[in-house]
Amino acid sequence: MSGALRRGADPRDRLSGVLMMLLGMATLSSMDATVKWLVMQGLPVMELMALRGWLIVALILLLTLPRGRLHELATRRLSQHLLRGMIGFAAPLCFFTAVKTLPLADVTAIFFCAAFFMTAGAALFLHEPVGPARWLAVACGFAGVVLIIRPDSSGWRIDALLPVAGAAAYAVLMLWGRALSGSETTRAMLFWINLAFAVLATAGMLTEPFIRPDLTQTAVIALSAVLGLGGFYFVTRAFTLAPLPVIAPLEYTSLIWALILGYFLWGDWPAPVAWLGIAIVVGSGLIIVYREHRARRHARAAQAAENHVAAGPH
Numbered sequence: 001m002s003g004a005l006r007r008g009a010d011p012r013d014r015l016s017g018v019l020m021m022l023l024g025m026a027t028l029s030s031m032d033a034t035v036k037w038l039v040m041q042g043l044p045v046m047e048l049m050a051l052r053g054w055l056i057v058a059l060i061l062l063l064t065l066p067r068g069r070l071h072e073l074a075t076r077r078l079s080q081h082l083l084r085g086m087i088g089f090a091a092p093l094c095f096f097t098a099v100k101t102l103p104l105a106d107v108t109a110i111f112f113c114a115a116f117f118m119t120a121g122a123a124l125f126l127h128e129p130v131g132p133a134r135w136l137a138v139a140c141g142f143a144g145v146v147l148i149i150r151p152d153s154s155g156w157r158i159d160a161l162l163p164v165a166g167a168a169a170y171a172v173l174m175l176w177g178r179a180l181s182g183s184e185t186t187r188a189m190l191f192w193i194n195l196a197f198a199v200l201a202t203a204g205m206l207t208e209p210f211i212r213p214d215l216t217q218t219a220v221i222a223l224s225a226v227l228g229l230g231g232f233y234f235v236t237r238a239f240t241l242a243p244l245p246v247i248a249p250l251e252y253t254s255l256i257w258a259l260i261l262g263y264f265l266w267g268d269w270p271a272p273v274a275w276l277g278i279a280i281v282v283g284s285g286l287i288i289v290y291r292e293h294r295a296r297r298h299a300r301a302a303q304a305a306e307n308h309v310a311a312g313p314h
Contacts, residue, residue, distance in 0.1 A: 017242025021250040024234030029257030031227035032108065033265060034220050036099040040266075043211055045096045046204035048221065051213075053198025055225035060191045072187045077180060081189070084180075085196020088173035092197065094166030101159045103268035108258040109148055109278045110163035115285045116141040117171030125175070134291045141284030147277030148270075186236055190229075248289045252282050 038048055064070055075081060098107045116138040123130040149160040177189055213221060238247050255278065262268035270278065 014242045014246055017238045017240075017247055018250065020234045020238035020241060021247050022253060024231050024238060025251060025254040026257055027227050027234060028231035029108070029254045029261060031224050031231060032095075032099065032104060032258065033261040034224040034227065035096050036104055037265070038217060038220055038224070039096060039100040041217060043213060043217060044205070044208045045093065045100075046201050046208060047210060048096065049092060050198055050201035050205055051221050052225045052228065053194050053201055055222060056194045056229050057191065057198055059225065059229050060187065060194070064187065064191075069187075072185045073191050075184060075188050075192060077184065078192070080176070080180065081184075081192035082196055084173060084176045085193050086200065088169055088176075088193060089197055089200050090169035091166045091173055094162040094169065098159055098162040098166070102163075103266070103270065104262035105255060105258040105268065105270055105278075106148055106160075106274060107163045108255055109270075109274075109281055110145055110160070111167050111170070112252070112255075112281050112285055113141055113145045113164060114167035114170045114174070115288055117168050118174055119288055121171055121175050131291065134288055137284040137287040137291070141281050141288075144277040144280030144284060147280065148274045149277075150271070150273060190232060249286055252285065255282065 035048065039045060060073075064073060095107060095111060098110075119130055119134055119138050122128040145164065149157070149164075173193070180189060238250075259270075
């Protein structure tokens with residue numbers, strides 16, 4: 001390695017990555033709690049999304065312009081960013097709407113089914129190989145979601161299905177982001193997606209009366225924007241410091257924060273059957289992470305063997 005450690009090989013980098021991921025999950029969970037507080041205060045979801053969106057766009061520009069890094073926001077795929085934003089807009093819209101009536105932990109756990117949508121989407125649309133074990137994990141994961149939602153004799157509750165729809169939109173957002181990451185900077189993807197969200201939410205505000213937030217609500221909206229941007233930075237930084245199999249399982253620590261915040265702020269606590277569903281969702285997600293890591297490790301080993309054979313004897 002020419003005296004240099006591979007990314008993630010240095011134990012200090014791994015520890016820093018773990019700490020960054022834990023901090024990112026705590027930050028994003030806190031952001032979710034601010035959103036729940038705001039919508040329960042009666043602020044319209046579209047208005048909240050618009051205000052947050054414009055604040056995040058302003059923060060990105062504030063962090064970019066003084067450093068002369070405006071070129072990092074440039075893109076040749078503007079139409080893809082905008083279309084991605086139109087589809088991905090459903091993710092925060094559904095999440096924010098759902099937390100108004102559902103416990104934060106339930107919504108967070110249901111939203112984890114995005115991993116199952118991403119696995120299925122990667123197989124169906126990106127033609128990535130997905131073995132029987134991962135398909136079984138996807139099926140079990142969705143069964144766990146059903147236990148959390150708990151449809152009754154009257155059928156499926158719409159508010160409980162919103163996180164599922166949001167998770168599907170989030171999966172599209174992530175898969176599309178993976179396709180764009182080869183040519184676009186992380187900062188550009190973050191800027192354009194939030195600009196699209198802000199524009200769409202501003203247009204959506206025309207469908208509902210504007211409620212002027214008071215000073216406390218305005219401060220919480222600003223805090224929500226800072227937490228959202230900071231959380232994304234911590235998570236992105238974590239994945240640059242430590243390997244995926246070390247970092248990815250830590251995403252589920254956000255459920256711990258959702259449980260703690262939901263209980264102490266609103267007295268929310270999942271029903272016993274929901275706990276079973278949460279355990280199945282988390283377990284299925286961890287199986288997918290493990291199988292993905294093993295598949296990539298085998299692929300790298302096979303590629304290394306082919307390169308060695310191609311190189312021939314020295």
